[in-house]
Amino acid sequence: xxxxxxxxxxxxxxxxxxxxxxxxxxxxxxxxxxxxxxxxxxxxxxxxxxxxxxxxxxxxxxxxxxxxxxxxxxxxxxxxxxxxxxxxxxxxxxxxxxxxxxxxxxxxxxxxxxxxxxxxxxxxxxxxxxxxxxxxxxxxxxxxxxxxxxxxxxxxxxxxxxxxxxxxxxxxxxxxxxxxxxxxxxxxxxxxxxxxxxxxxxxxxxxxxxxxxxxxxxxxxxxxxxxxxxxxxxxxxxxxxxxxxxxxxxxxxxxxxxxxxxxxxxxxxxxxxxxxxxxxxxxxxxxxxxxxxxxxxxxxxxxxxxxxxxxxxxxxxxxxxxxxxxxxxxxxxxxxxxxxxxxxxxxxxxxxxxxxxxxxxxxxxxxxxxxxxxxxxxxxxxxxxxxxxxxxxxxxxxxxxxxxxxxxxxxxxxxxxxxxxxxxxxxxxxxxxxxxxxxxxxxxxxxxxxxxxxxxxxxxxxxxxxxxxxxxxxxxxxxxxxxxxxxxxxxxxxxx
Numbered sequence: 161x162x163x164x165x166x167x168x169x170x171x172x173x174x175x176x177x178x179x180x181x182x183x184x185x186x187x188x189x190x191x192x193x194x195x196x197x198x199x200x201x202x203x204x205x206x207x208x209x210x211x212x213x214x215x216x217x218x219x220x221x222x223x224x225x226x227x228x229x230x231x232x233x234x235x236x237x238x239x240x241x242x243x244x245x246x247x248x249x250x251x252x253x254x255x256x257x258x259x260x261x262x263x264x265x266x267x268x269x270x271x272x273x274x275x276x277x278x279x280x281x282x283x284x285x286x287x288x289x290x291x292x293x294x295x296x297x298x299x300x301x302x303x304x305x306x307x308x309x310x311x312x313x314x315x316x317x318x319x320x321x322x323x324x325x326x327x328x329x330x331x332x333x334x335x336x337x338x339x340x341x342x343x344x345x346x347x348x349x350x351x352x353x354x355x356x357x358x359x360x361x362x363x364x365x366x367x368x369x370x371x372x373x374x375x376x377x378x379x380x381x382x383x384x385x386x387x388x389x390x391x392x393x394x395x396x397x398x399x400x401x402x403x404x405x406x407x408x409x410x411x412x413x414x415x416x417x418x419x420x421x422x423x424x425x426x427x428x429x430x431x432x433x434x435x436x437x438x439x440x441x442x443x444x445x446x447x448x449x450x451x452x453x454x455x456x457x458x459x460x461x462x463x464x465x466x467x468x469x470x471x472x473x474x475x476x477x478x479x480x481x482x483x484x485x486x487x488x489x490x491x492x493x494x495x496x497x498x499x500x501x502x503x504x505x506x507x508x509x510x511x512x513x514x515x516x517x518x519x520x521x522x523x524x525x526x527x528x529x530x531x532x533x534x535x536x537x538x539x540x541x542x543x544x545x546x547x548x549x550x551x552x553x554x555x556x557x558x559x560x561x562x563x564x565x566x567x568x569x570x571x572x573x574x575x576x577x578x579x580x581x582x583x584x585x586x587x588x589x590x591x592x593x594x595x596x597x598x599x600x601x602x603x604x605x606x607x608x609x610x611x612x613x614x615x616x617x618x619x620x621x622x623x624x625x626x627x628x629x630x631x632x633x634x635x636x637x638x639x640x641x642x643x644x645x646x647x648x649x650x651x652x653x654x655x656x
Contacts, residue, residue: 178245178395178486178509185403185410187327192390192411194330195483196383197476198418199337199449199468200283205383206423207445213376214432214440218361218423220373224380225416227591230584231552232387232412234559236405237577239391241562242648243400246490247391248555250648255558258496258644259630264554266491267626270518272547273484275540276386277522278529280477281308287470291463305530309523311474312481316519319482322508323396326482333475340468341418344449345425348456361424375598378545378591383419385548386476387411389483429456481522485514494647495640497633539605543619546599549592550623556585596620 209217235247244250248269253261285307318326360366367373387408394404427439430452434440437455444451449469453462485501489511492501505512529540560582567578598604599616607614634641 178489178504178511184398185407187324187330188390188393188397188403188407189411189414190330190334191323191327191393191479191482192387192407193414194334194475195386195389195479196411196415197280197337197386197472198334198415199340199465199472200280200287200476201383201472202341202419202422203447203449203469204283205379206426207439207448207451209376209379210427210432210439211442211445212379213367213372215358215361215427216363216366217376217427217432217439218420219364219366220376221380221383221416221419221423222362223364223373224377225384225412227552227584227587228381228384228387228412229409230580231556231588232408233576234556234581234584235388235391235408237563237581238555238559239394239405239408240402243394243404244490244648245392245395245486246494246648247388247394247487248551249487249491249496250494251562252554252558253494253496253644253648255562256554258641258647260554261644261648262491262496262630262641263623263626264551266487266496267629268547268551268623270484270487271622271626272544272551273389273480274518274522274525275544275547277312277477277480277484277518278308278526278540279544280473280480281311281522281526284308284311284470284473284477287466287473291467291470301530305527308526311477312519312523312526315474315478315481316515318478319485319519320505320508320510320512320515322510323393323482326478329478330475333471333478337468337472337475338418340449340465341422343461344453344456344465345422348425348429348452351429351456358428361427362420374591374594378549378595378598381548381591382545384412384415385544386479387415388552389479392483392486395486426452481515481519482510484518485511488514488518494644495637496644496647497637533607539607539614540618542605542615543599543622546592546595546615546619547622549588549595553585553588553592556581556583556588558585560585 206217209220213220238251239247242250242254246266248265249261250265251261252265256264282304285304289303289307318329367376390407390411391404394400397403426448430437430439430444432438432440437444437452439445439448441451447469449465450462453465456462457465488497488501489504491497492499500513501511501517503513504510525540560578563573563577567574596616596619599613599619602608602611602613604613605615609617640647
């Protein structure tokens with residue numbers, strides 16, 4: 161979309177071309193849960209949390225859920241007021257202006273998704289190769305990278321065909337994950353030799369110090385991240401003002417219950433020792449489900465759990481491949497990105513160009529970082545947490561500020577639109593500051609440059625790169641950058 165010479169505010173089209181009413185509450189919840197990749201996220205995060213706080217990992221998961229839940233209330237309130245597939249881009253532009261909306265609400269989530277897609281594709285490829293092929297294939301960097309690119313292409317194709325097809329595929333993949341986690345947890349609790357479960361695992365006051373607590377909670381943010389992708393399908397859901405918000409709260413609670421049960425069972429079975437099957441053993445901690453699977457379930461069923469991890473990553477990859485183009489679609493429709501991102505496939509009613517673009521971007525980043533160094537790719541994945549905390553935090557504060565004049569109507573409004581989103585935003589921004597401080601250390605992660613940690617450089621560098629791109633686009637999209645609040649205030653409606 162272009163603007164006139166005078167920089168007049170762009171006219172927002174009546175409809176973006178997406179098909180409304182495509183999915184209901186259950187399908188939206190499935191998309192949200194799948195985008196988190198529960199089996200994969202749990203497998204690679206629980207051990208790291210345990211290395212930091214020992215058997216208090218369930219308590220850390222519980223505390224880490226608090227800012228996520230508070231932020232979910234912000235997303236629900238803002239979506240009900242401004243249902244738009246651009247979500248954080250539209251909301252933050254409306255509240256803080258076009259620059260903040262473009263950078264914190266648009267660019268940062270999109271970069272986080274692209275980095276996450278590279279990680280998910282590699283994990284999915286490695287797990288699926290390990291399940292179906294000899295170990296040599298799974299250990300081959302070239303084979304994993306080639307399979308990962310293929311997975312990106314396949315998920316982009318499904319996303320290209322529409323959200324209905326994506327939701328149907330997610331039902332099967334999500335079901336396998338949840339059944340695998342439940343079976344693992346039940347088996348771990350009833351196995352002979354399992355330790356006696358202790359309520360002390362959930363004690364929020366049992367941490368030795370604030371530093372270990374903060375580090376563990378920051379790790380837990382990643383295990384929950386991704387549920388907000390379901391909001392980007394709001395213009396394609398039935399009752400777009402309410403369904404996505406309800407789905408966000410349901411999906412986060414389901415994640416909490418699933419993670420707490422499985423973590424409780426895993427720690428009860430293996431303990432937190434640094435040898436053998438203990439979760440304090442760095443080898444086991446790197447992938448808890450794969451490390452404990454044979455002992456808990458036997459070799460045959462352990463392979464099914466390995467398959468579930470691969471499917472989990474592919475499921476999240478699929479939702480990411482569908483979510484990113486919708487954010488870009490909204491940005492384009494409101495005059496903040498080139499018009500190509502607003503192109504809709506005439507039959508599938510999906511953002512065709514954006515789907516291909518972000519699939520290609522993720523594949524390109526994956527190949528480039530693999531060629532440079534697998535360690536560099538790992539650090540790119542770690543910096544996602546920094547980006548998550550920033551855009552969640554800004555959105556939480558935006559919610560409280562937007563509704564500030566309507567908080568006296570009821571105690572419920574005061575809490576769910578004001579106090580809770582504000583506290584969630586503050587927690588997230590505090591997590592961002594602490595993460596940035598920790599990541600500056602060259603010992604953080606696997607790479608460093610000039611005495612500065614590579615994770616910090618990638619995370620902060622992504623934000624600075626976004627500021628440069630935004631500066632370059634100002635001249636071409638003057639209407640949005642001068643009148644962005646007006647542009648996004650003209651809320652669009654989806655074509656029937």
